[in-house]
Amino acid sequence: MSLNIYLDDCAYARDLVLQLTAGGHRVVTPADAGTTARSDDVHFQYAVAHQLVILTKNPKDFWMLHQSGGPHSGILAIYQDNDVTRDMSYAEIVKAIANLESSGVPIPGEFHVLNSWRY
Secondary structure, eight states: OOOOOOOOOOTTTTHHHHHHHHTOOEEOHHHTTOOOOOHHHHHHHHHTTTOOOEEEEEEHHHHHHHHHHHOOEEEEOOOOOOOOOSSHHHHHHHHHHHHHHHHHHOOOOOEGGGGOOOO
């Protein structure tokens, strides 16, 4: 299975895009969307309008957007502590998405913390 993923500004990294693409996902970046350096609400609305799953390293703000009750294709949040022993590598992010997908747990309309799917 593969997802259509939108990376917000804080999640965007060229190497992450390459690994997600290698993992079979379609990836849209802020540069692709013309949303670079825009507010989280703009990123959220773009993803909603284009039926993209949001991948963010800004869980607090996207949790609030999720709670606003509007429909969306899913939010995949990553918590980071700026500690290499706890922060997820790009490979771990791709693996966590695969673990979530294979679990059968719904993604559309849901907020998932990928750190919990790293195993």
